[in-house]
Amino acid sequence: MRYLIAAGTRHYVEEPELPLVHQDVDGVVGLFASMGYQRVLASVSHDPASADFEDALSDWCQSPGLTADDVLVVYYAGHGSRSATNQYRLACADSTHGRPRSWLSLPNLAEVVAESPLRNVLFVIDACHAAAAGAGLGAVTDTVVAGRGRGDELGSGTWLLASARHRDTAVDGAFVSELAKAYRQGDGASQRHLSPGTIADRVNQSFVASGLRQRAACSSVDQSEPPPFFPNPLFDPQAEVTGEGCTDAGSADLASHFEPRGRGVEQVYDSGSYFTGRERALRRGRDHLAGEEGPGILVVTADPGSGKSAVLWWP
Incomplete structure (x- = not known):
């Protein structure tokens, strides 16, 4: 099965509004539905509180029936920044600077997913400095994987597709439309899937052509199989x-x-x-x-x- 969790925060306590976030979330839902993904956790898709989103993800990852062959894509759009301890985090509807736990922690999300049966996971982070999430995701995932028993398959591992590099600010509404265009171009008929790296390269070509300074980036950890996240629409x-x-x-x-x-x-x-x-x-x-x-x-x-x-x- 292919599963999609898509969420984003438009309205904040302390941060400025991002008017196009909900539109982007809905656009991602439509795009991945065309690839055969089943949407889950729709109840925490628009302006979630951080604890509500993390708890919902934790409960779902313990659902009976999930297997190592399943594919999960987690999309989140909103403000992203570094904490006082230099940890990358995502703002939710209840996030304030005086309450660190009111922010969404990428390492926490990575731990929740890594301890589930899932072995093919893609985080798509659409936020300023999103590529900075890779360090936390990778460190936590590596630690959990190291504790697994012998013979436990790695699958395609855990991937990050970021809408902006470490020092880039992300333009509200810029990424998802280019993501859809990049995917729909497809690839050669013999290619079963498009790699996240190919998607990022195509998005960046469009950003350059549009005069935008932000650049998408991707990374992965514990990969042993080709990434299955983007089925090639031109595959024969x-x-x-x-x-x-x-x-x-x-x-x-x-x-x-x-x-x-x-x-x-x-x-x-x-x-x-x-x-x-x-x-x-x-x-x-x-x-x-x-x-x-x-x-x-x-x-x-x-x-x-x-x-x-x-x-x-x-x-």
Whole structure:
């Protein structure tokens, strides 16, 4: 199952209002619903008190039926700042500077989630200086993971997609619309999912084009599998290349994997042909295929990314 928790705070006790936060929350709900996510904890989605949100998350994470294969995305929009002890925190409807516990603690949220059965978690923080949340999330998650038993799968780990870097201020309403555009671009037909890094890069391209100074960022901890958070809307099962180097249908691997690499590009839809050199390797391969080296097997081996697929495409 895919689950979404989306919340944000527009009205505050001491901080200025963020008029577009609720609109952003609703936009995230619609976007992730199109990816097959089920929304949970809607009762604490608009202007929650910090304790109410944390308690609701804690109760839900102990729900029976959650498994390591489930995927969770937690989105929060609002004011973000550092405390007197330099800990990154998020403002809620009841947050005041004289009451530290009235702020939402990212390490607390990370601990709650890390102690649940969930092993595929993405925090999307839409706030000023949001990338600063990565330190707290990572430290707590690493500590909890270190205490797990042998054989406990890591899954894709815990990810952070931040709408702004450590020193960046975030523009109210700027991130979610670009997030949706970045996702809907999709990727090559053989790619099952879009990586959060790809999403962040595309958002940043739009920020640059719009003249905005903020930049999105992403990070992860304890990752052992590809991140499954953004299903590729252009994915074609007939073109998928499996982990064994084969495809789910016929010779689609020739089109989706070897052909673009043989041209020196990343995806099938990229234009151009830039492959040069490797004359000795190509000549050896052609001689072997022509039978000039006698019977036997020719093995092509080299470091990852060195061009094995490109060489194999050409003979």
